[in-house]
C-alpha cells in the first residue's frame with residue numbers, strides 16, 4: 001500500500017464509513033493519522049457533497065475493483081457538478097467474511113446484507129453454500145455489520161464485510177475468505193477541491209472525463225488516436241451515460257503520466273480540440289509506482305526539440 005503523503009493543508013478527511021470499511025483501510029494506509037481527523041460518511045455522495053461544501057478537506061472513496069469494475073457512484077459524481085480532483089490513490093487487497101449475531105447457524109441464514117460490489121464478489125460462494133439466500137443491499141460492507149450489532153429487528157440474518165468489521169462489532173464469523181477471486185483488489189482515490197496538484201514523480205496517473213461533440217463514425221477512434229500518437233498509455237476506459245438522453249455517453253479515462261509531462265499536455269490539447277468538454281480530474285502518484293514505458297519520440301526532450309525547431313523555422 002501507498003505510504004502517507006499528506007499535503008500540509010489537509011486536516012479533515014472524510015471516507016465511506018462506518019468504521020471497518022475497506023475505504024477506511026485505504027485512508028488509514030494513506031494517512032497514518034497524526035492529529036488529523038478521519039470522519040465516516042454514510043455514502044460516497046454524502047462524502048463528496050461534504051467536500052464540495054467545504055466541511056472536509058479531502059475524501060477517500062472507492063473508484064474501481066479488479067473483479068467488479070468501476071464504482072458508478074464515484075465516477076458519476078466526479079464527472080458532473082462542482083469540479084473535484086484526485087490527489088492520490090491506494091490499492092487495497094480485499095478479503096470477505098460472512099458474519100452474523102452470535103448463535104445464528106449458517107444453515108438458517110435466509111437473507112444477507114452487504115455493499116453491491118461485495119455481493120458481486122461473493123456470488124459464487126453464495127451459490128454453493130447459501131443458494132436460496134436473498135440479497136439486501138447496504139451502503140457499505142461495514143454498515144451491514146453495524147446493523148447486525150444493533151439490538152432489535154434487522155433486515156438480514158448475516159452480513160458480508162472485512163474481518164475487522166465483524167470483530168469491531170462483536171459478531172460471529174460463519175465463514176472466512178468467501179471472495180470468489182483470491183486476488184481481488186479495490187482501488188480507492190483521495191479527492192480534494194481543485195487547487196492541489198501533486199508534483200510529478202515519474203510514476204504518475206491522470207484522470208479525465210471526455211464529452212464528445214456529436215455522435216459520428218470513428219468518434220471514439222478520434223479520441224483514442226490522441227493518446228496513441230503521443231505514446232500515452234491508458235489504464236482504464238469506461239463509458240458512462242451522461243443522463244442527458246438515451247445513447248448519450250461520456251468517457252471516463254485514466255492514463256499514465258502527469259499533466260506537466262509534455263506528451264500528456266499535447267494529448268490534452270489534442271483532446272480539447274476534438275471534444276465538446278474535457279474535464280480534468282487530477283494528476284497523482286501511482287500506488288504501484290509503475291513507470292511508463294516512454295517510446296522514442298515521445299519524451300519531454302523530444303517535444304522540447306520539436307518545439308524549438310518549429311520556433312526556429314518561424315523566426
Ligand SMILES: O=C(O)C(=O)Cc1ccccc1
Pocket residue numbers: 016020021022023024062065094115117118139140141142186
Ligand atoms: O463497503 C466497503 O467496505 C467499501 O469500502 C466499499 C467496497 C465494497 C466492496 C469492495 C470494496 C470496497
